[in-house]
Amino acid sequence: MQSRVSSIGSALAGQETAAQASPFLGSDRSALLVTALFILSLLSISKFNLPGVIAFGAFPLFLMSVAKGPAGMVTKRLLQISPFVLVMASGNLLLDRSPVMQISGVTLSGGMISGAVIVAKSIISLAGLLSVTLCIPFYRICRALEAFHVPEVLVTQLMLLYRYSSVLQEEALSMQKARDLRSFGRRGREFSNTASLVGSLLLRTVNRAERLYRAMAARGFHGQMSTRHGEKISPGDWKTIALWSLLFLALRLIF
Numbered sequence: 001m002q003s004r005v006s007s008i009g010s011a012l013a014g015q016e017t018a019a020q021a022s023p024f025l026g027s028d029r030s031a032l033l034v035t036a037l038f039i040l041s042l043l044s045i046s047k048f049n050l051p052g053v054i055a056f057g058a059f060p061l062f063l064m065s066v067a068k069g070p071a072g073m074v075t076k077r078l079l080q081i082s083p084f085v086l087v088m089a090s091g092n093l094l095l096d097r098s099p100v101m102q103i104s105g106v107t108l109s110g111g112m113i114s115g116a117v118i119v120a121k122s123i124i125s126l127a128g129l130l131s132v133t134l135c136i137p138f139y140r141i142c143r144a145l146e147a148f149h150v151p152e153v154l155v156t157q158l159m160l161l162y163r164y165s166s167v168l169q170e171e172a173l174s175m176q177k178a179r180d181l182r183s184f185g186r187r188g189r190e191f192s193n194t195a196s197l198v199g200s201l202l203l204r205t206v207n208r209a210e211r212l213y214r215a216m217a218a219r220g221f222h223g224q225m226s227t228r229h230g231e232k233i234s235p236g237d238w239k240t241i242a243l244w245s246l247l248f249l250a251l252r253l254i255f
Contacts, residue, residue, distance in 0.1 A: 024066055026240035028136055028144035029233050034244045035132050039125050041248040045255075048100070048113050052255030053120040056248075060124065063131035074130045078123055085122045089115035138162050152224055164212060171204050 025031035038059055045052045064071050096111035133141070139162075142155050175197055213221075 024063070024240075025132070025135060026237040027234070028140045029147050030237035030240050031132055031136055032141070032144050032148070033241050035128060037241070037245055037248055038128050041252055042121055042125055042128075044252065045117070045121070047117050048110070049255065050113060050117050050120060052252070053117055053124060055251050055255050057120075057124045057127070060127035060131040063128070063135060067131070067135045070134070074127055074134070077130055078126060081126065082123075085119050088122075089118040091115075092118065156224060164209070167208055167212070168201075168205050171201055171208060175201055175204075 025034060038056070042053065042056045045056075060074075064074065092111040092115035093109070094111065096109060096114060098110050099107045100110050100113055101108050136144075139159065142159050145155050145158075146152070179193075179197065
């Protein structure tokens, strides 16, 4: 009961956040277009222009401050993916060792600067995406994708994946608890046992998904979540897109 109440509270908090951030992003469709323009503008910065990349960090900071979203959640997500970003950028240290500048007696190579730019681009772009998803509930993002004529199959898959992603987590936690109850110390935690558990998890998830689909089909589901047609972008939304575009263009020209 407590988990159900907390989930309802989270949903209400998400709707309230979306209402607070809508005047700055416009509708859901204009918010997606603004986000796409933000990412394209950020990616267009050269590989040695670190100040220009940092300047675009004002966009996610502004959205998080206005929407009053949980900055700790965004930080936690960024920390989870930071090892992959660092591994991806570490190759530049070996590929480009030519000295570029010297600061306080420390020589900076081209690979160090370009690697820092890659890390900054990844972190800032992901922070912008997370900030927008905090401002707009996921089901409304899917409705906006429908308005952009994204294939219905893809939108339905995204909505079902978001809705039933907890099923995989429940099955994994159940199997982990069963293994812990049957293990003693490190015994039962070998790699071979873990591999078999992963296979069992896949089979249990497929069976659970089949039961869910049959239950949905028995209640009238026919492979399409919504038949509502998306509305056109209003003139006010175009104004919002134009203002953000001018802001991104000004940042590119200044830096």
